Amino acid sequence: MQQNYEACLGVLKQQFGERFEASEAMRRHHVNSTTWLEAQLPDCVVFPHDTGEVASVLKTCNAYGVPVIPFGAGTSVEGHVNAPRGGVSMDFSKMANILEIVPEDLIAVVQPGVTRKRLNEELRATGLHFPIDPGADASIGGMVSTRASGTNAVRYGTMAENVLALECVLANGEIIRTGTRAKKSSAGYDLTRLLVGSEGTLAAITEITVKLHGIPEHIVAGVATFPSIEAACNAVISCVQCGLNVGRLELLDTAQISACNRYSKLDLTEAPTLFFEFAGMEDAVKAEFKVFRELLDDAGAKDIKAASNADEIGRLWKARHDAYWAAVAAMPGKSGHTTDACVPISHLAESIKAAQNDLAELGLPGTIVGHVGDGNFHVLIGIDPLDPDETAKAHKLLEQISERAIKVGGTCTGEHGIGQGKRETLLLQSGNAVNVMAAIKQSLDPKAIMNPGKVLPDSF
Amino acid sequence: MQQNYEACLGVLKQQFGERFEASEAMRRHHVNSTTWLEAQLPDCVVFPHDTGEVASVLKTCNAYGVPVIPFGAGTSVEGHVNAPRGGVSMDFSKMANILEIVPEDLIAVVQPGVTRKRLNEELRATGLHFPIDPGADASIGGMVSTRASGTNAVRYGTMAENVLALECVLANGEIIRTGTRAKKSSAGYDLTRLLVGSEGTLAAITEITVKLHGIPEHIVAGVATFPSIEAACNAVISCVQCGLNVGRLELLDTAQISACNRYSKLDLTEAPTLFFEFAGMEDAVKAEFKVFRELLDDAGAKDIKAASNADEIGRLWKARHDAYWAAVAAMPGKSGHTTDACVPISHLAESIKAAQNDLAELGLPGTIVGHVGDGNFHVLIGIDPLDPDETAKAHKLLEQISERAIKVGGTCTGEHGIGQGKRETLLLQSGNAVNVMAAIKQSLDPKAIMNPGKVLPDSF
Structure with a gap:
């Protein structure tokens, strides 16, 4: 020392x-x-x-x-x-x-x-x-x-x-x-x-x-199944554009639903699935949900189930709540790691599908869960951290997801932050604005003692 | 030069x-x-x-x-x-x-x-x-x-x-x-x-x-009169606490309503008055407004009028729309200037009443309009800018309003900014955090060419 x-x-x-x-x-x-x-x-x-x-x-x-x-x-x-x-x-x-x-x-x-x-x-x-x-x-x-x-x-x-x-x-x-x-x-x-x-x-x-x-005094929550990621994303876009006061809007892809069925012993249709929640005053929630129900139909949703009592909601949302553990259990012997990208909502479907293609091409097991009302999605991948080949593939996946998100005007992280791993990606995303971040850092912490090696690339 | x-x-x-x-x-x-x-x-x-x-x-x-x-x-x-x-x-x-x-x-x-x-x-x-x-x-x-x-x-x-x-x-x-x-x-x-x-x-x-x-597809908007500023503010607090999705919530004090009656040839009750608007999907708006109507009654509101067609809403809101010009017209020969403070909502009534007392004590004509859903209010005062005594009084009023807002955890400006006039007040409000602002300014604009003499006090 x-x-x-x-x-x-x-x-x-x-x-x-x-x-x-x-x-x-x-x-x-x-x-x-x-x-x-x-x-x-x-x-x-x-x-x-x-x-x-x-x-x-x-x-x-x-x-x-x-x-x-x-x-x-x-x-x-x-x-x-x-x-x-x-x-x-x-x-x-x-x-x-x-x-x-x-x-x-x-x-x-x-x-x-x-x-x-x-x-x-x-x-x-x-x-x-x-x-x-x-x-x-x-x-x-x-x-x-x-x-x-x-x-x-x-x-x-x-x-x-x-x-x-x-x-x-x-x-x-x-x-x-x-x-x-x-x-x-x-x-x-x-x-x-x-x-x-x-x-x-x-x-x-x-x-x-x-x-x-x-x-909120009243909640209506439930699930709906879609023939495709696009169809699910179209329902999300309509919901956002209508200005519906949605409480939660989560997407699980087919692989994730399969994992949930096995882990939580459910019999959900294995297809892209939206989990939704509306919350507020009872009459307002009912009015909003009525419109949302029509949007779901228009987008081709099937198996629409909704409930307003806590037990039933808990049952319907169980797959979402257990998603992380279900995904990890579906990849035995692997360690689960989650990516994080957020895109303008019009690019959500293509971004998720491209990530699915990446998984298939790289031969990595993975599932996708998204806070899709915000255009934010996570790919959970299973890798053996001791296998350099898998780690390299995982890095490649991460890079591709980030680069695509940036290309369509999105961000390499919607909620997890830059930390250590995405510092070079920040440079790709923000360009010379990183100089400004570095100048601010320098002005407040000239000796660079505050959590060094995070956010800013080492070259700054 | x-x-x-x-x-x-x-x-x-x-x-x-x-x-x-x-x-x-x-x-x-x-x-x-x-x-x-x-x-x-x-x-x-x-x-x-x-x-x-x-x-x-x-x-x-x-x-x-x-x-x-x-x-x-x-x-x-x-x-x-x-x-x-x-x-x-x-x-x-x-x-x-x-x-x-x-x-x-x-x-x-x-x-x-x-x-x-x-x-x-x-x-x-x-x-x-x-x-x-x-x-x-x-x-x-x-x-x-x-x-x-x-x-x-x-x-x-x-x-x-x-x-x-x-x-x-x-x-x-x-x-x-x-x-x-x-x-x-x-x-x-x-x-x-x-x-x-x-x-x-x-x-x-x-x-x-x-x-x-x-x-929004549907709007319900209107006015309600209150026996006191406290009563009006209590209605606002209830509305905010219930999480009602209110669109606008504006308060005009008695002096302002009087000015509006004269300027816009209206016959509004001369008392503290709330102007409100709910907007969204029709059923949701109706549900929200129903609850709001009860809150108004609980807070002792009188003369509650509401409408959902544009012409009628325009008529009901006329006083609010013309408030600035009505206030200026009520102070002939004076120049109208507006203050800006924003406080935690529980301190709104006392803050507005204290400003009214200031006006009375200083002998300045003035009216109060507030975006009260946010705890933000403006005192519009009339002064003769060539009269040093009136200008001094106006400065005193400004200072008192700012200092009181800061004392209850609020801010000396909710929306107008610091500009030139409130730079010393910023120091009172933010203390040594102003050093951090100055350090950031220095790091991005070392020669101080960007809009100098604004935001930061001259001593920085």
Whole structure:
């Protein structure tokens, strides 16, 4: 270990005592397990109690030029918590207080270690919820960092639309506050949205003010089967164009439905399938669903099933809920990895079909699940990480999906972030705008201690 | 004129020929008329035809250290187009092409000089519209710059939520592209949202990709009178908390209603009045309005009138549409100026009442209009700009409104921006986060040629 690292860790150990850990087990626990990227361990883990301690860690690490990697729940999939240059993993699990809930203003103020499920449990009595749902029980700090979204984004937007204000600590230890509790503001540069999605590379988030939403009084949800991906996507386009207030709109391809039938012992028709949900006031939901039902018919949907009680909805949506595990189970001996692209909706069908062709051509097993109301889709592929040929094929698939998405005006990541693996793709997508990102990074973190090796390519 | 300015203008004159203007009339036409801030004329005005010419102007001005002030339609109210250090007003009226409309993806790509009304005329045949409506027929480039919103923001969000991608030119003449056509993206820092609301101080916007929305098939709109501001605000809070999909929700105070009665020859009850609109599919609108009607009753509303045909809605909303002119007419001999604050909705009633008390104590005539669904309100005051006593009182009013908004967690501007007048208030509101704004400004515009004297206080 370099001398400056040793000195830095000495200072932190002194300060944090039992909340400083350097065992290999603990360090290994703090790197990414849901990516094919190689694990790169930090040199230690610290568990700050409050913003002052976060500032103190950053001041120390900045003085010694030692990297700091903010760690939430470790559920990100693009290597965000890896430590390619070693350094300090800053674990926010001891900063997990819900600081304030203001039902009349529909806001909650939380520390970064609070998970979305914890917040929603806490909110139960208020009739409100925090709907952003990336699947995993991510920490809200981590969700800020990756600009997370998920199944509910088609209705409620992503973290970019649901974070009102932040407290965070800059590389030099300075504590700043961005945003306000007002629903909108034109006061100066939008630092909140600059920090949302910055993947811990600009600042460490220490407090988050999020928007809350009323829990809908009535839900109609269900499934519909389509003769083709195009037909399913046409239904999605019609729904979006009509401005229907859809709550969720998810597509599973034939391979995924087959996997679900086997895993969850279902007998769904093995064809492209849309899972939908409408939520709100009962009469409004009924009115919206009536129109949606017509759109489904027009698009050639079959086996349309819908329900409005929770048990029945749970049964209809079971395949969607278990999709990830079903896909993994369908690829025994393989490790499941998920890609992430988002395209303008008119290009969705062709993008999904091209990805299916890629899978067939490369001979990789894979299934497709999409938050299609937003044009976002994931290909889950199974690879043997020890087989260099499969890994190479998987990389090729990833590249092709990203490049095609970029070519049609889309993005190489709708919700997972750039992390380590997509940094060169970011350059392809954003061109010389990456210079501007690098200039901002340089101005806020001149020693490049904040989560280095993420977002920006190494050449920056 | 300084030597570098003369040399710079010589180069631009050479390049732009008839599209370079330095007459006093033309220069005066390019500074702000709807603010009490003193007019500060640029040294010349240029009219670029395309992005290449914008880049060329910036390269030249950057080389000579001469300010550039982007100019759209000149409808901003905080001195954004003033030229405190002289320099070049860059008028985008010749970059006013609608470049592309993609109905199936609900997007349009426009040049910055396109006004929102022009775009909506062009969209008429598509069944889509661009709903962001700041009142004036602002240019879309200008709306990007001030992070504009208006009456429709409660439903559709502000420019921050409705701009997907930008092309812009940096101070050094480099052209960058930010964002994509996908509905969401987690790819790198959100430069689009950093630039939206940056008031021309970071880059000149040359192309904008905006979201479009379906024109609702059915509208129910109307008015309701309340015994007090609190009662009206309680109705607003209930509406927001229920998650009703309200289209517009506007509050006019008693003084404003009186002014409207006189100006538009109406006989509205002179009391705090809510103007509301629900829009969408007919059955959904009816369902939502039914609940809203109950909320109005619960909040003690009287004289509730609603309609669903365009003529009748126009009649009911006439007072709202004419509010600005009615207020100006009610203050003969005075010049009308509008403040802008936005607060968490639970603090709206107290904030509006405190502003009314300020008016009474200071002896200033004024009326209040609010986009209250967002907690945003404006006090329109009449002052004689030549009377230093009245101007001082108006400044005091402005300060008090801003300070109170900040104290309750709100913002000193919901939609007008910081411009020249609120730079010190920004410091009060954002504290040392302004250092971060200044660092970003410095990294992108080291010679400070982009719209200097706006957003950041002079001490930065």
